[in-house]
Amino acid sequence: MPCPARSQFVAPTPIPSFVDVLPNASEGIEQGTAAKDVCTTLVEPYQNVPPIPISVVEADVEGSGSGDQTCVEEGIYGEGGILGDIEEHRIFRSKKELMTCLSITAMTEKFQYKVFKSKPSFVVVRCVHTSCSWRVRAKKLVESEYWMVTKYEKKHTCPTDFKPVRRRQATSWVVGECVKRKLINPGRVYRPRDVMDDMKRKFGVDISYSVAWRGRECAYDNLRLGTPEYIDATHLKGKYRGVLFTAVCHDANQQIFPLSFGVGDSENDASWSWFLGRVKSVFGVNPALVIVSDRHRSINNAVQEVFPQAFHGICMYHLLNNLKTKFRNKTKELEQHYIRTAKTYNLQDFHVLFYTLCSAVPGVKEYLEAVGLDRWTRSHAPSRRYNIMTTNISESLNAVLVKVRELSITAFVNEIRLLCQKWFHERRTKAAGCTTMMSKDIETKLEERKDRAQAMGVICADQYTFDVVDGDRNYCVDMALWTCTCRKFQLDQLPCDHVLAVVRKTPYQAYDLCSLYYTREFWHETY
Numbered sequence: 381m382p383c384p385a386r387s388q389f390v391a392p393t394p395i396p397s398f399v400d401v402l403p404n405a406s407e408g409i410e411q412g413t414a415a416k417d418v419c420t421t422l423v424e425p426y427q428n429v430p431p432i433p434i435s436v437v438e439a440d441v442e443g444s445g446s447g448d449q450t451c452v453e454e455g456i457y458g459e460g461g462i463l464g465d466i467e468e469h470r471i472f473r474s475k476k477e478l479m480t481c482l483s484i485t486a487m488t489e490k491f492q493y494k495v496f497k498s499k500p501s502f503v504v505v506r507c508v509h510t511s512c513s514w515r516v517r518a519k520k521l522v523e524s525e526y527w528m529v530t531k532y533e534k535k536h537t538c539p540t541d542f543k544p545v546r547r548r549q550a551t552s553w554v555v556g557e558c559v560k561r562k563l564i565n566p567g568r569v570y571r572p573r574d575v576m577d578d579m580k581r582k583f584g585v586d587i588s589y590s591v592a593w594r595g596r597e598c599a600y601d602n603l604r605l606g607t608p609e610y611i612d613a614t615h616l617k618g619k620y621r622g623v624l625f626t627a628v629c630h631d632a633n634q635q636i637f638p639l640s641f642g643v644g645d646s647e648n649d650a651s652w653s654w655f656l657g658r659v660k661s662v663f664g665v666n667p668a669l670v671i672v673s674d675r676h677r678s679i680n681n682a683v684q685e686v687f688p689q690a691f692h693g694i695c696m697y698h699l700l701n702n703l704k705t706k707f708r709n710k711t712k713e714l715e716q717h718y719i720r721t722a723k724t725y726n727l728q729d730f731h732v733l734f735y736t737l738c739s740a741v742p743g744v745k746e747y748l749e750a751v752g753l754d755r756w757t758r759s760h761a762p763s764r765r766y767n768i769m770t771t772n773i774s775e776s777l778n779a780v781l782v783k784v785r786e787l788s789i790t791a792f793v794n795e796i797r798l799l800c801q802k803w804f805h806e807r808r809t810k811a812a813g814c815t816t817m818m819s820k821d822i823e824t825k826l827e828e829r830k831d832r833a834q835a836m837g838v839i840c841a842d843q844y845t846f847d848v849v850d851g852d853r854n855y856c857v858d859m860a861l862w863t864c865t866c867r868k869f870q871l872d873q874l875p876c877d878h879v880l881a882v883v884r885k886t887p888y889q890a891y892d893l894c895s896l897y898y899t900r901e902f903w904h905e906t907y
Contacts, residue, residue, distance in 0.1 A: 465485070466481060466482065466485055466516060466529060466532055466534075467529065467532060468529055468530065468531065468532045469528060469529065469530075470528065470529045471521070471526050471527070471528045471529075472518075472526065472527045472528075472529075473525065473526060474525050474526075474527065475503065475520070475527050477527075478503075478518055478527045478529075479503075480553075480554060480557050482505060482516065482549075483549040483550075483551070483554040484549075484554070484557075484558065486549045487549055487550060487554075487583040487584075487585055488583060490584065491507060491508075491514070491536060491538075492507070492508045492549060493505045493506060493507055493508060493514070493516075493549070494506060494507075494508050496515070500520070501519060501520050502517065502518065502519040502520065503517070503518050503519075503527075504516070504517045507536060507538055509538035509539070509542050511537065511538060512536055512537050512538035513533050513535060513536070513537045514533055514534065514535065514536045514537070514538075515531070515532075515533045516529060516531070516532050516533075517529070517530050517531040517532075518530060550579065550583075550585045550587050550591065551591070552591050552594035552595045552597075552598055553595070553598045554595075555575065555579060555587060555591060555592065555594075555595025555596075555598070555599075556594075556595040556596065556597070556598025556599040557598075557599070558578075558579065558582070558583075558595075559575055559578055559579070559595060559596065559599050560598075560599035562574075562578065562599075570596065572589050572592035572593040572596060573589070573592070575587075575592035575593075575595055575596050576589065576592045579592070622643055622644060622645055622646065623643070623644045623645070623646055623647045623651065624641065624642070624643055625640075625641065625642040625643070625644060625651070625652070625655040626638065626640070626641050626642075627639040627640045627641075627655075627659050631807070631819075631903060631906050631907075632819045632822070632897055632898050632899065632900075632902045632903035632906060633807070633810075633811070633819040633820055633821045633822070633903055634819075634821045634822075635807065635821075636803075637906065638796075638800055638803075639659070639663070640655075640658070640659050640662070641793070641796055642654075642655045642658060643789060643793075647676075647678060648678055649677075649678045649681045649682060651678075652678045652679055652681070652682035653681075653682040653685050653686060655682075656682050656683065656685075656686040656687065657686050660686055660687065665687070665689065667689055668763060668764070669687060669689070669690040669691070669763075670690065670691050670693060670761075670763045670764065670765055671683055671687065671690050671691070671692045671693065672692075672693040672694070672695055672765065673692065673693075673694070673695065674694070674695055674698040675694055675698065675699070675702070675751075680692065691754075691761065691762055691763040692755070693754075693755050693756070693761060693765060694751065694755045694756045696718075696719065696722040696723070696756055699722075699751065699756050700714065700715075700718055700719070703718065703741075703744065703747070703748075706747065707741055707743065707744060710740070710741040710744075713737075713740040713741050714737075714741060714744070716740070717733065717736055717737035717740055717741075718737060720733050721733040721734050721736075721737050721757065722756055722757050722758065723758055724757075724758065724759055725758055725759055725866055725867040725868050725871055726759060726865070726866055726867055727759050727760075727867075729759075730757060730759040730760070758871065759867070764871055764872075764873070765871075804907050807906075807907050808904070808907035811900065811903045811904040811906075811907060812904060814900045814903065814904070816900060817891045817899065817900060818891065818894060818898050818899055818900060819898060819899070819900060819903040822874065822894070822898045825874070826874075826875070826880070826890060826894075829875065829876065829877045829880050830880050830884075830890075832877045833877045833878070833880040833881040833883075833884060834884070836848050836849060836850050836877065836878065836881040837849035837881075838881050838882055838884070838885045840885075844858060844859045844860035844861075845857070845858050845859075845860075846859070846882045846885075846886075848864075848878040848881050848882065850877065850878060850881075855878045857869075857878050857879055857882050859879075859882065859886075859888060862893070864876050864878050864879055866878060869893075873894070873895035873897070873898075874893075874894055874895065874898065875890055875893045875894065879893060
């Protein structure tokens with residue numbers, strides 16, 4: 381059975397996908413030139429990046445970050461088994477990660493340990509009670525930074541009434557590891573007292589105010605250097621004023637890929653036009669370009685001026701906040717129906733969901749139609765938004781810069797350079813070690829969809845057309861046109877559940893139906 385060529389899916393050229401704004405400026409910037417030099421220096425290294433899909437987004441200029449917009453469940457380290465359990469032959473990336481896991485285990489299980497022996501090549505820890513048999517021995521693997529648990533006596537034999545006076549494992553850096561996920565939303569006020577309350581709630585540990593304060597500072601450091609999460613933008617405070625502009629997109633593994641940065645005196649039509657103009661001078665023009673942003677007037681004006689051919693979408697979470705402000709007495713109904721309406725792929729589903737939303741919130745129909753259904757919904761967008769419906773990845777980048785907001789312009793830009801250098805090295809190494817056809821994130825998605833496809837029935841209509849029974853609904857898959865009536869296949873350029881159900885019953889290959897953008901080769905070439 382012939383299969384259409386994979387080249388029918390053409391990935392867009394890398395143009396900014398997320399444009400975000402944060403106030404920051406710098407001491408000693410020459411008017412009009414220093415900021416441009418900063419943008420040019422940071423943008424030009426990305427000229428040869430292979431094609432990747434993008435869209436563009438803008439941050440909350442007022443800096444009034446909303447906790448509602450976070451896509452990451454807040455929690456403290458240890459919830460959900462982030463580090464997992466101690467067990468023999470388990471390998472840790474570093475000695476610090478090993479000791480962190482030991483400390484969290486001790487706090488969770490309400491005991492204490494002490495380091496009995498510690499050498500550069502091995503470490504032995506024991507329960508603080510002298511007669512207890514609990515102990516862990518770990519060694520460093522040869523010619524690497526990895527550590528492996530070689531022996532683990534899990535059972536405690538200390539008296540049941542033995543209660544150590546002090547929780548020695550609750551050090552500031554361990555506390556920082558425990559609470560750092562609480563800090564991913566820069567719009568949230570997280571005080572040392574909150575750290576103390578969370579440690580008490582989760583582990584039953586009482587810590588001092590000073591330990592809580594130092595732990596929070598450690599968490600901020602880890603947040604700046606670690607993997608960013610999806611959160612809102614914040615002000616860059618301090619004596620240095622101005623605006624930081626960023627353009628960000630996704631790579632083939634669905635991770636943040638910074639395209640460009642720029643610093644201007646303030647946010648207005650001229651500064652946005654200048655920044656987007658600099659981006660255009662490096663990346664050129666692509667007819668498939670999608671820009672996603674807040675409804676800020678200056679961004680809208682600049683996009684129309686610099687990229688008039690691009691589709692300019694709206695971040696659905698920023699629009700939701702606008703709706704909550706206008707329809708204050710209907711916030712519950714908005715949250716219940718709006719997100720599903722915006723994210724659905726199928727036009728038929730959209731009409732049902734939109735009718736339900738409009739019935740629950742009188743007046744919202746006229747408001748959203750005035751905004752433009754194509755600008756905030758996935759189903760009506762004239763261009764592919766892929767899975768980009770919000771400004772989250774741009775806002776995530778802002779989060780990791782939270783600790784350098786008050787630096788001078790040269791130090792601040794150097795921190796951005798170091799961050800990008802670190803990310804690119806790590807991802808280049810990860811991509812080089814990938815052995816699958818697609819990037820790791822896409823492989824995971826395909827496996828999850830294949831599992832769901834197992835329960836679906838497939839009825840062949842002709843050589844290329846198939847009916848797929850998914851529960852109480854039927855979908856039509858056309859392998860000649862590469863379409864499915866659920867519309868995920870054609871909009872995301874990745875096989876949906878229904879297409880994979882067809883693949884299971886036919887000679888088609890799932891990898892041949894994926895966009896080249898998602899492949900291991902594209903992922904590696906990006907870095």
